[in-house]
Amino acid sequence: MTVSTLNINQLLCQADCLVKDIIHQRINISQVSIQLKTLYLPIVYNIDFELCYSQSIKAFIGSGYVAAGDCLPEELVWDHLRTSYFIKLIQDSYKLPIISSELQFQQQEQNNRLSLQEYLSCLFNHYAKLLVVRVDLGYAKETMNQVSIYDFEAHLKTLRELISNKNTCFEHLEGFAWAIEQGFDRGFHCHLLLIYQGNDRQKDTYLGQMVGEKWQAITNGFGSYFNCNDPAYKRQFAHRNQLGLGMVHRDSPVNNVTAENAINMALYLAEPNKTDQAMKVTIQGMRSFGHGQYRTSKRRGLSS
Template sequence: MPYSNFNQPQVVANVHNLVTAILANTISFDDVKTQLNGLYYPFMTHFNTELFYSQPVVAFVYSTNAIVGESYPIDVVWDHDKTQRFIATLSCYRNDIERERITFSYQESQNRNNLANYVGNLTTHYSRLLFVRIDLKYAQQTSHHVSIENFDDHMNKLRELIGNKKTCFEHLHGNAWAVEQGGVNGGLHCHLLLMFDGSKRDNDWYLAKEIGEKWKMITAGLGEYYNYHDPERKQKYQQYGKLGIGMIHRDNPQEVENAIASALYLTKPSKDEQQLKLWLPNMRTFGHGIYRTSKRRGLPPIVK
């Protein structure tokens, strides 16, 4: 499916946001009509039945179909009457949308508990770990080149490199990641946490930069990254006793507590506006490494 200059994730996010704004009564009638006329044609032209969409987007599809039927998207004009009927029809899907929000929050809570246990086990097992946090995203000016299929492919390649533990991923003891979609501009991005052997790695800023450059290579130059390890940023957190990245020592309870708190940013039940608005079948949105492995020294053997 060619997307050319069509920004697939952004248009879908705009549709999602339009529906949620209507149901929350935070948008004027005229703005609804304007957005419908701007979004309906590009969205429906590229609508892909092989993808999954958030419930607000599903509600958009069903509600508009109920009003315009088999009309070609290019022929549809959202006048006062059609817009009014669209708003009224949307209310039928309020419960479905709320159920999805509750399910998302519950799943994020489960992910949060699992991640806390995983990171806690690692910080207890190793005397020191180098925590590296980095956000992986795409340049806004070229994001129209990136579909959800591209993003999934890039994430698969990244996870494969992490699993191989070579180059910038050498001496890696643990990892966690979460993929999200921006609530405002619909930008696809990944929050990544990597925990390295603190006796083998010590330059967290440089390491985060290496990983970011690896992401740019995977995405053929479309990717960007945010490095949390800027010295000034770290110093500010250090002043408030909140620094949870860099070298974390097992015998320093405050460092360990901060590191776990920093890790848990990847899973926040309240961040429902950051959920994916479209995804592929079986697409993974969160994951972390395995603590109990046969290669982890100092643990009892795994009984099969």
């Protein structure tokens, strides 16, 4: 990892927000000028043309290049005239592509949501008892700016391999789902859902901790985690009869922990309205969502 005091992740998130504020006319010209003075130079100097950027980031970079003209980035003065030109370029050239990309994101999330719901329904209909664990994986604030998208992808690849091989804390795993996001405060992060065979695994809080510690090991100590199966967190949902974490019994729910609640909680991984958490930068071919496959040919009959 290249150590830097510059948090490019937060800069990209700010640029994404700026462009969308311009498109939806939620910001005035003086505010745009102030933000351009902060954002433009460091973003331009940190652009990696091997990576894929969201439409909003492409709009920010493309409009900035045109508005800059022959000026070098370090010599740019974002005065009223140049800022006005930048805003016009955003509105004229990128408004429709950005709105289209947001709609496409929402549609994809809706498709992911339906796919996840069907997958989990098959699992809960088949197994009499499953242990549901969710862990949110990210990076510590003090090290977040040292983690590139390349690092994040490498860490995710190692995690997926462990899940696939059902090693260590992933032993007796029957199902899984994951979704990656990018936000201003949390940087790159992953929501991970794990479903274990209930006859072989108990102690969901401990399992969540083990998974979080495995992530910290994968990331060489840069990682952080939130164990959603912590008793205090679960109590918030239990009080509303919405708890879907821990042991789920198909036929006779215990403490109102139902399969329906488990599915509803899991659908947080595919939320169409979380456009602000969408990835602003990815590696070519990088996926933002995935889940296991339900293969009926390898399972017992649903009536068993």
